[in-house]
Amino acid sequence: MRATPAPIRRARRPVVTLNTPFDHNAELAACARGERDALRRLYEREGRYLLGVALRLVRDRASAEDVLQDAFVAVWTRAGSFDPQRGDGRGWLYSIVRHAALDWVRAHRRTVSADEETLDALQEASAEPGPDVADTVAWRSSVRQLDACLERLDVAKRQCVLHAYLDGCSHAEIAERLNAPLGTVKAWIRRGLAALRECLA
Amino acid sequence: MTDAQHPNPPHRPEDTDALAAGYVLGTLSAASRAAVRERLPRDEALRDAVAFWEQRLQPLADTVAPAEPSPVLWSRIEAALPAPRPAATPARPRTAVPPPKPWAAWWGSLALWRGAALAGFAAATFLAVAPSVGVRAPAAQFVVVLVAPNQTAPGWVVQASDRQRALRLVPLADTAVPEQRSLQFWTKADGWDAPLSLGLVQPGQPLEVPLDRLPPLQPNQLFEITLEPYNGSPTGRPTGPILYIGRSVQML
Numbered sequence: 178m179r180a181t182p183a184p185i186r187r188a189r190r191p192v193v194t195l196n197t198p199f200d201h202n203a204e205l206a207a208c209a210r211g212e213r214d215a216l217r218r219l220y221e222r223e224g225r226y227l228l229g230v231a232l233r234l235v236r237d238r239a240s241a242e243d244v245l246q247d248a249f250v251a252v253w254t255r256a257g258s259f260d261p262q263r264g265d266g267r268g269w270l271y272s273i274v275r276h277a278a279l280d281w282v283r284a285h286r287r288t289v290s291a292d293e294e295t296l297d298a299l300q301e302a303s304a305e306p307g308p309d310v311a312d313t314v315a316w317r318s319s320v321r322q323l324d325a326c327l328e329r330l331d332v333a334k335r336q337c338v339l340h341a342y343l344d345g346c347s348h349a350e351i352a353e354r355l356n357a358p359l360g361t362v363k364a365w366i367r368r369g370l371a372a373l374r375e376c377l378a
Numbered sequence: 379m380t381d382a383q384h385p386n387p388p389h390r391p392e393d394t395d396a397l398a399a400g401y402v403l404g405t406l407s408a409a410s411r412a413a414v415r416e417r418l419p420r421d422e423a424l425r426d427a428v429a430f431w432e433q434r435l436q437p438l439a440d441t442v443a444p445a446e447p448s449p450v451l452w453s454r455i456e457a458a459l460p461a462p463r464p465a466a467t468p469a470r471p472r473t474a475v476p477p478p479k480p481w482a483a484w485w486g487s488l489a490l491w492r493g494a495a496l497a498g499f500a501a502a503t504f505l506a507v508a509p510s511v512g513v514r515a516p517a518a519q520f521v522v523v524l525v526a527p528n529q530t531a532p533g534w535v536v537q538a539s540d541r542q543r544a545l546r547l548v549p550l551a552d553t554a555v556p557e558q559r560s561l562q563f564w565t566k567a568d569g570w571d572a573p574l575s576l577g578l579v580q581p582g583q584p585l586e587v588p589l590d591r592l593p594p595l596q597p598n599q600l601f602e603i604t605l606e607p608y609n610g611s612p613t614g615r616p617t618g619p620i621l622y623i624g625r626s627v628q629m630l
Contacts, residue, residue: 212528213456213459213527213528213529214528214529216455216459217452217456220452220455224447224451224452225444225445225446225447226440226442226444228444228445228446228447229442229443229444229445230439230442232445233442233443234404238445241445242447242448242451242454245447245451245455246451246454246455246458247458249455250455250458250459250460253459253460254460263425263429264429264432264433268432268433268436271436271439272402272432275404275439276411279404279411280408280411282404283406283407283408283411284408322434323434323435323437323438324437338403339438341403341404341405342402342403342404342435342438342439343438343439343441343442345404346404346405347405347407348405366400366403366405367396370396370399370400370403371392371396373399373434374395374399377430377434
């Protein structure tokens with residue numbers, strides 16, 4: 178049986194959060210009432226983090242800003258459908274941005290074929306953000322559950338999850354990055370997700 | 379992996395969960411993503427599974443390095459928002475020009491009046507400080523401060539002088555205008571059926587409109603700047619979102 182999961186309560190940037198309490202749910206309710214200032218406060222609070230998420234997925238600054246713009250218009254028009262019973266407002270905001278970015282990626286980024294140009298572009302793209310995904314992920318105590326569950330996965334499966342979630346990689350792109358057959362990558366992701374599901378439940 | 383290749387199969391719980399996980403993780407194709415989105419409103423198990431994955435994986439999104447948005451991005455977002463709206467307005471594609479809305483609905487909308495009221499407040503504030511910013515009261519018979527709806531910072535000032543027989547629109551701040559769109563300046567006095575276009579406005583540039591083209595100005599006359607298609611409103615009425623709005627104040 179699937180019970181409705183309890184939302185993870187965590188302070189992402191504790192210093193800021195402690196100094197200036199910010200009620201995402203209340204701001205979304207104000208957006209639903211047509212208060213543009215509330216949308217602006219959400220933008221000022223989360224814009225740079227949301228753009229970071231979109232940019233990592235989309236890998237192009239102008240397109241990432243277009244995605245963020247569309248996402249904020251969607252937040253504005255859909256704020257009335259946000260249900261605090263189903264999760265926190267901050268997560269809702271991030272989900273809208275991530276899905277807008279993923280839609281863009283799936284619509285615009287060609288799945289890799291192994292031609293040289295694509296490979297070059299990919300290597301550049303993966304080199305650009307700096308260190309490898311696993312290094313940039315901060316394994317902090319506040320995300321202990323997810324961290325613990327990710328750590329239980331073997332390296333290849335964990336890499337698959339991170340490349341997909343953070344970088345918007347398709348199965349084929351992950352296969353290129355990990356230099357593994359496509360079928361193997363699909364199996365890693367399927368088993369990795371099943372293991373995570375069990376661990377996170 | 380059998381994601382959403384099949385639109386209406388009987389769903390085993392583990393299939394539903396794998397589909398939700400793929401959707402949140404981002405590995406589904408565009409077509410499969412669309413299929414999930416189409417299914418979500420009527421499939422509670424899928425909604426629950428998507429919510430599960432979104433909540434559980436959120437900590438990963440928090441590890442991504444922030445990126446500072448361009449300074450103009452907020453103006454672009456604001457300009458792309460649907461005009462003052464009733465409770466549930468469907469989202470419009472960003473590039474589409476909003477269809478003309480019935481004038482009466484626009485005129486009666488709450489946000490418009492709220493904006494106008496704020497503009498009145500801003501005008502009063504502006505008048506209070508006017509001597510210190512060098513505006514010569516005797517020359518201007520009317521002044522209007524245009525502010526963005528729900529904002530208090532003035533964006534433009536309108537000065538109308540009988541002596542000069544002209545109405546002058548002066549920018550106080552820059553206005554970001556999306557490509558292929560234009561700013562259009564309008565006015566409407568009490569008793570008019572519809573607003574009158576005073577012409578297109580270049581962002582950051584003043585505009586002078588001869589008063590002999592207009593009926594005599596009235597106190598409390600509405601002025602506004604809307605975002606319109608590149609060549610201006612095709613209907614002769616405002617069709618786009620209101621970027622700035624204010625009402626005229628008669629100077630003593």
